[in-house]
Amino acid sequence: MELDAVKNTYARWAPIYDRTFGALTAGTRACAVGHINALPGRDVLELGVGTGLALPHYGRDRRVTGIDFSDEMLAKARARVSRDRLNQIDALLQMDARELTFPDESFDAVAAMHVISVVPEPRRVMAEIARVLRPGGRLVMTNHFSTDRGPMARIERGIAPFADLLGWHSDFPMSTVTETPGLNLIIRKRKPPMGIMTFLVFEKV
Template identity: 40%
Template sequence: MRVEQIYDFAAGFYDYLFGRAFQHGRERSTGHINARAEEGAKILEVGLGTGLSLPLYRSDLRITGVDISEKMLDRARRRVESKGLGNEIRIVNMDATALQFEDNSFDFVVAMYVASVVPDPAAFLSEISRVCKVRGEVIVVNHFASSNRWVRAFERLLAGLESVIGFKSDFPLEEVLNFSGFQLIRSERVNAFRYWHLLHFRNAPQTPVAFPASRLAYSSAA
C-alpha cells in the first residue's frame, strides 16, 4: 500500500490516535518558530496532515502546508475554516520528495512525523534544504531507532510492516544528523516517554557535517 493510500485511509481517525499523543512535539516546534520568526515570515510545514498544528502558529505568519494525502488535507482545510484562521494559510497537495517551490522560498521549514514516512529520506532532506532560505531554519520532529537493544529489536520486527503501518520504525537518527547542509542549533526529546526527537537546524547548504548520534546532547524540554 502506498503512503498516500495509508494516510487517506487514516484521515478519519488520525486525530483521535495521534492528536494529543503528538501534541507536545507540535507545541515545541511552533513555539520555537513563533519565538524566532520575524513578522510575516514564510513558513513551510511538510506533512501537514489534518492541520493539528495550524492553530498554534502566530497569526501574522504566512503558512504553507503540504501533504501527499488529499483526504488529510481536506480535514486541514475544514479546520482552517471552522477556527477562522485567516487568509495567510495555503494548503497544497504535494510530494515531500519533489516540492514544487523555487529555491530559497521559506524562512522556516518544519517537518513533524514525516522523515520516517517518506520513501526516499535523502530526497526529502535535500528538498526541504533547497526550498529553505540559506541561513533559514529547519525543524524535524520524528521517532528514530532506539539505542536500547531490546527496543531496537522490536523496531526491526515492526520494520517488516512498513507497508501497513506507514512508517519506518527503525529509521536511523544519523541519516538526519549527518545530512550535509544542516547545522544543529538544538535538540530535545518530546512527547510521551520522550521517545521522539526534535532537531532544530540552521540551513547551510554545502556545509559538510559529521555528527555521531552517540554524542548528541539534549536540551531540556522546558
C-alpha cells in the first residue's frame, strides 16, 4: 500500500472506526496491553495508535508514546487523552513508521496492534521496531495473517485487490514479521473472533 492511500483511507475510517473495526478487535487489544502492563520497564511505543482505543488500558506506571500517520485518527486520540486524563500518555506524534525519529534502544516494549498489514514496506517497519527496542525488550503484536488453504484463504485472495480501499492487506503472510533479524518469536496464539486474529510476542536479542 502507498502511504497516501493509507492516509486517505483512514481519514474516511476515523469517524466510524471505534464502532466497527475497533469494536471487533477489542479483545485482542486488551490482551496485548495487559501483556505489556505485566512486563518490566515503563517506556512503551504504540505503533499505529489510531483513535487511541488502547490508551486508557495502559497502567499508570507506564510512559506511553503513540504514533500514527493519520492526522484525523490522532485528533481523536488526543481528545481521548484529554477527556480521560490519561497521564501515562507521554506523547502522540504524527510519524511514518518506516522512519522512526527515536534514538536506538529507546523503548522497553512496542505495541503493534492491527497495524503491520496496513503500513507500506512492513519489513522496513519491523527493522525500525527492532532498532528502537532495548535488548530484552518485547514487541507485542496482534494481527490477521493469511491462511494457506480452505474457505478463509479463498476469501483473503478475493478481497486482496481492494487493499487500498479497505486499508489493510487480507493476504498478509506471517513470515513478513517472523523473519525479522534480531527479534525472536516467543509466544504465538490464535485469538477471537473465530481464531482469525493472532497474538505474537517477540523478544529482542
